[in-house]
Amino acid sequence: MALSPVLSLAQRALLANEAALEVVGNNISNVNTPGYSRQVPEFESNAPAIDASGQFLGTGVRIARVSQVVDPLLLRRLLGATSDKAAQGALSDRLGEVAGALNDLQQPSLASAVSGFFDAADALARNPSGVAERLALLGRAGTVVSELNRRSAAIADQQRGIDDRIGNALDEGNAALKDIARLNIAIVDGELNGQRANDLRDERQRALQKLAAVLPLHTVEDDSGSVAVYAANGLTLVSQGSVVNTLATRTGTAGLDGGPLTDLGFKDAAGNFLVVAGGYPSGEAAGLVSARDTFLPAHSTALDTFANAFRDQVNTVQQAGVDLDGNSTALVPMFGGSGAGGITLLLDSNVDPNAPRKIAAALTTQPGDNQNVLALADLRTASVAALGNVSFGTYIAAEQGKVGEDASRADDAAKASAALADQLENQRQSISGVNLNEELTNLIKYQRAFQAASQVIRIADSLLQTLVNVVQ
Amino acid sequence: MSVTRVSNSQTFSLLTDRAGQLEVQIRELQDQVSSGIRFSHPEDDPAGAVQVVRIRGSLDALAQYKSSSSFGTDVLGAQDKALGEADNLLTRAEEIATQQAQGLITPEQRVAAAEEVHGILQGLTALGNTEFAGRRLFSGLALDTPTAPFTDPDAPGYNPATAYTGSTQQFFVKTGGATTERVRVSTRGDTVFTNALVGVKALEDTLRTNGDVAGTLPGLKTAHATISDERASVGARQTQLVDRGTQVAGLTTRQQANLADVQDTDVVAVISQLVQAQTALQTTLQAGGRLVQLSVATVLGI
Numbered sequence: 001m002a003l004s005p006v007l008s009l010a011q012r013a014l015l016a017n018e019a020a021l022e023v024v025g026n027n028i029s030n031v032n033t034p035g036y037s038r039q040v041p042e043f044e045s046n047a048p049a050i051d052a053s054g055q056f057l058g059t060g061v062r063i064a065r066v067s068q069v070v071d072p073l074l075l076r077r078l079l080g081a082t083s084d085k086a087a088q089g090a091l092s093d094r095l096g097e098v099a100g101a102l103n104d105l106q107q108p109s110l111a112s113a114v115s116g117f118f119d120a121a122d123a124l125a126r127n128p129s130g131v132a133e134r135l136a137l138l139g140r141a142g143t144v145v146s147e148l149n150r151r152s153a154a155i156a157d158q159q160r161g162i163d164d165r166i167g168n169a170l171d172e173g174n175a176a177l178k179d180i181a182r183l184n185i186a187i188v189d190g191e192l193n194g195q196r197a198n199d200l201r202d203e204r205q206r207a208l209q210k211l212a213a214v215l216p217l218h219t220v221e222d223d224s225g226s227v228a229v230y231a232a233n234g235l236t237l238v239s240q241g242s243v244v245n246t247l248a249t250r251t252g253t254a255g256l257d258g259g260p261l262t263d264l265g266f267k268d269a270a271g272n273f274l275v276v277a278g279g280y281p282s283g284e285a286a287g288l289v290s291a292r293d294t295f296l297p298a299h300s301t302a303l304d305t306f307a308n309a310f311r312d313q314v315n316t317v318q319q320a321g322v323d324l325d326g327n328s329t330a331l332v333p334m335f336g337g338s339g340a341g342g343i344t345l346l347l348d349s350n351v352d353p354n355a356p357r358k359i360a361a362a363l364t365t366q367p368g369d370n371q372n373v374l375a376l377a378d379l380r381t382a383s384v385a386a387l388g389n390v391s392f393g394t395y396i397a398a399e400q401g402k403v404g405e406d407a408s409r410a411d412d413a414a415k416a417s418a419a420l421a422d423q424l425e426n427q428r429q430s431i432s433g434v435n436l437n438e439e440l441t442n443l444i445k446y447q448r449a450f451q452a453a454s455q456v457i458r459i460a461d462s463l464l465q466t467l468v469n470v471v472q
Numbered sequence: 473m474s475v476t477r478v479s480n481s482q483t484f485s486l487l488t489d490r491a492g493q494l495e496v497q498i499r500e501l502q503d504q505v506s507s508g509i510r511f512s513h514p515e516d517d518p519a520g521a522v523q524v525v526r527i528r529g530s531l532d533a534l535a536q537y538k539s540s541s542s543f544g545t546d547v548l549g550a551q552d553k554a555l556g557e558a559d560n561l562l563t564r565a566e567e568i569a570t571q572q573a574q575g576l577i578t579p580e581q582r583v584a585a586a587e588e589v590h591g592i593l594q595g596l597t598a599l600g601n602t603e604f605a606g607r608r609l610f611s612g613l614a615l616d617t618p619t620a621p622f623t624d625p626d627a628p629g630y631n632p633a634t635a636y637t638g639s640t641q642q643f644f645v646k647t648g649g650a651t652t653e654r655v656r657v658s659t660r661g662d663t664v665f666t667n668a669l670v671g672v673k674a675l676e677d678t679l680r681t682n683g684d685v686a687g688t689l690p691g692l693k694t695a696h697a698t699i700s701d702e703r704a705s706v707g708a709r710q711t712q713l714v715d716r717g718t719q720v721a722g723l724t725t726r727q728q729a730n731l732a733d734v735q736d737t738d739v740v741a742v743i744s745q746l747v748q749a750q751t752a753l754q755t756t757l758q759a760g761g762r763l764v765q766l767s768v769a770t771v772l773g774i
Contacts, residue, residue: 031480031481032480032481038479095515096515099513099514099515100513102514103512103513103514104514104521104525105511105512105513105514105521105524105525106512111525111528111529112528112532115528115529115532115533116532118532118533118536119532119535119536122536122539122540122646123536123539125540125645125646126539126540126543126645127607127615129614129615129616130615362641364641366612366639366640366641367608367611367612367614367617367638367639367641368607368608368611368612368613368614368615368639368641368643368658369612369639369641370643370644371641371644374644374646374654375651377536377646378646378651380533380649381533381649381650393525393526393529393530394526396525396529397521397522397523397525397526397529398522400514400518400521400522400525401514401518401519401521401522402518403514403515403518404513404514404515404516404517404518404521404522405518407514407515408515408516408518411515426482426485429479429481429482429485430476430477430478430479430482431477432479433479433480433481433482434479434480434481435477435478435479435480436480436767436768436769437766437767437768438477440767440768440769440772441768444768444772
């Protein structure tokens, strides 16, 4: 038996186990790296050789490849779940903000402002010529106007903020597209020799996750390791190492603040804007668009309806009477403007010191006439046709219910989609995540194998030394 | 898909997520205990939010109905008092008329009686001009009216039949949500006092002219009856307002109870939940500590 092959065999075993220790070390190092997939060395026996006696003898071990432990189907499902989670999360966050801005359970609230207005009308009805009561009524009217203006501005601001966020989200998506294209090139290059570029694949998967958070996508990996990325409507986004179409916006219709909002679409290499239906059915962009274009305008419209109805009802009563000086108020409305954002208080005591005297508390010039202000106080519980034949208070309460229901439902949906995404991520972690106990066990296993291989070298060396001594 | 192995990341995520959830729950429960309110955001209980807004609006309205009832009761109380005094004055005028119509009366006694009757006339006029918190009680409850509704009997050309120049407007207070739920709290001075003033003035004039005093008695009785009828009306409306005030107080109590049912924290239940959550958090953290110790490295002393 020749001793040289034994040394070679032991040397290969040392190298293989040393490499395995490196893989384990890398796994341990990345135990907390998000999206990292654990790697395992795949040992293979070397091809046997025929020795001098004609026997097939093994020639040791080698590491054929270092593979990743991943479930491709799971990763694909995770991309879809990420899109849904991002969509529902974005919608829930925004509707939560709307519910905060339109909260009637805390002060200041529209409900308390309107109630305060009618309280002041009742107080004026008890003392129709009282200037203090008149000032109080105008003060309360101003509070109603301020609250309507504030709510309208808050909704418009939120819509603008969402529109800005859509642009940012698309920027993040485009950055991810570039990363995916770049990584495609790197992976193809890295895998030319048959090895797998595991860490690059992890990085690409993270980029895909980022993109999926913006819009849903389909991916197809070819034999070279390159991933083609398609939008939900089939539009190609990335092919090989190129970004074919980017996520883009263009100027769209006017928003609640009068400024233009952005339309979502794609842009081809020539810079043409592509409007493709179904491009953003899910993902953060879809959640944001849903909040921006559906929920916020609905709440804004409801607020405008209320403001106009309140203005008209109060003005109708105000313009039917006479003021404190006995003059007709037919041409003296209390409120002007239109919609929650545009409604104004025309009888403003800060501007016109005589404004309180212009409140039409009476229908006649008789001293102590409170008939008209009683009619004003009656509006508290009156059915208003423009509000669907309900009172102001009932309308506000119903809207509060809608605001809460929308936010609550979105929150439930967000929790459900987050739970699904978390469950899938949990499964991914279960398969691909690093377990330190497992790695430490492997560490010992490869360490012992390394020590044993060293022992083989030591014995072979001892045998060689013995032979050398015999020759001497 | 069953979980066959657990990564370290999973272990720590589970611990941090669970601990985080419990901390959020503890904070929410602490908020409920400290504020005494179960929810303060509509998304936490949309149906409850609708009820809270409705009930609060209803309580605001009830507070106004209570204020109006209370105001009306005070006004009618003041009217009742004034009418009571007017009733006494008319009784005295009738006594004088009866005395003067019977037996021999000296001219001095007639003059003295005429002076007393004039005083009654002035008293009735003053009652008709009574102010309540700056408002004319028998003239539409108008505030700060410089001109008295009844002319001074000593004014030249005084005519009791036309002495009233005040408001003829009736004043109502709102005691409920419907447009019909109103109670009149004004009493027109002309309808109440004119007969009395005419009757007393006639008596005074008769005494001064040594006329037929007995002939003035029917007028005085009619005036007396008018005052009595109006007092009865005032009393009835006052009772109506007191009843309404009691009814409103009852409704307020019920609505407050409803609001408490919907919105208030069940302190005992919340504190129990709080203790449970705190215990769960403590247990989670302890379990986390144990899990961290469960390592091959620890066992092998690496």
